[in-house]
Amino acid sequence: MKITKALLIHNDAAGSAAGGLVSSAVAVLAPAIKELDIIQTSGPGDGEKICLERGSEVDAVFILGGDGTVHECINGLTQLIHPPVVGVLPGGTCNDFVRSLGMPVDVTQSARMMLEGRTINIDLGYANGRVFTNFFGVGLITETSENIDPNLKGSLGKLSYFISTLQTIRSAVPFAFEMEADGKLIQDEAVMIYIANGRSLGSSALPFAPDALIDGQFDILIIRQTGLPLLRELLARKPEGEWQPKNDSILYYKARNIKLRTDEKKQADTDGEVYLSTPAQISVLDHKLTFLVGGPDAI
Template identity: 55%
Template sequence: MYNRAMLIYNGKAGQQDWAGLLGSVSAILAPAVRELLLYQTLKPGDGEQVCKERGEEFDLVFIMGGDGTVHECINGLARLQAPPLIGILPAGTCNDFARSLNLPPDPLLAAQQLLQGRRRYVDLGVAGDRVFTNFYGIGLITEASDNISSGLKGALGKISYFISTLQTVRSAEPFRYRLEWEGGTLEDEAVMIYVSNGRFLGTQPLPFPNNALEDGKLDVMVIREAGLPLLKELLSRKNQEEWRPGDESISYFQATRVALSTAKPMKADMDGEKYLDTPAKLQVSSQALQFLTG
């Protein structure tokens, strides 16, 4: 039994019947929580603020929404001296971080699994003074996200990401970059750089180790050429202990710290949110927060 818990939810994140969903989720959580506070985010920044200001009042904080809502709230919780236990209730389009935690995409099923009490300390990626749960990326991934209209995303859900990607790969422009990490230096042209903490992108598993969320490392992919062979390489591979890209246009390595610079400032995408530019210093915060998992 948890004494106090807070459920933060984003009423605009993919679900249509929020009243019904909240009632059903609360009914599942109620037997395990003595006091449950519901908090609705009304504008960007609300989730981060309430987590930063009130997170330590609770034994457990549930975050119900998509990857963007999770990103916002985790940036508040990561600043706390004594952060609470965290439970993700996926209610967005892709829910990639929740998938990395082995949670089903249905928030009701996820709520049932969370109450079974399996706990796991998880790494976070750090970019300057911000953190990311799933990824930091520039180039193709940012362009694909920009190409998605809200109407298309709402109507087609995760399929819209793949339609947009297919549209974008045909016109991706290379950029000059420099990467420095403890294992070496790369300086060349690329169409995308993807620095991952999680194991899923657009609902698809990436070929990273099963313990990617807790191995104290970032998985870094440098993609030099776009096209359908690239998508085939990434989407056809399943996770394995050691991935060696079969496509020569992909470089892959693991690192704990990465310094990234580009010939000119580029917009970066973190967990689907775009508000930072290059250059960037990235690192991993090992086993930073504790989550309930599926």
């Protein structure tokens, strides 16, 4: 597609060497786009506000930042009647949504691929009035996000997520829950419930089929108890074909409409941002936005 006017939204607080990433992106995009406005977010919620106010004015919005920046911007763009196409450039620690799209985590390569013009309509998630790209989770996933040392994250990148996960595992306490997944009632205890729209977590591929973002369903992982063998099963398998867990500590379902209740109110993590809570109603927004994905190796 022809892109004449575009926004490049970036967050200098996300990831490392963000200034250099912006320069790399601009070097590729500016010669090909007649009018490219570059905007830096200045605080929480700014990405959503910018997209809501200016998204209708352009052909494309390029988002350069981590999954949190993407989360903000997508929540602004989905409120527009006629949203522009979206390009997500890797600028964070794990770039899980970029990985789910099958795009390279190199800014220059991603930008070049996006200018090839291939697009795809992607499913998004909707939870308690907010949109998410990659996941909604409660339990261990939320505790992991809250336990991450910001200084450690900045210096060690994705390794910090795994260190935090291992620290949290030692103190994981099961909670009782009740879930309706497309009408199926599930009652059990878990240390984590992970409702995935994408197929990457902490920069590692999850064992879901490659069409996770376009199949109209969530992949639901219910982790009943945890430990290193379980982590190995989740993170070691390549996402090829239908997956069925071999570990009794993992329950796996697919559904598009979910009602989740917990015995006590639980904080929820959406794309790495912790501000929602249970009870929650979660549903698929079919093919809600159009994303630039470049070449044949993308989703």
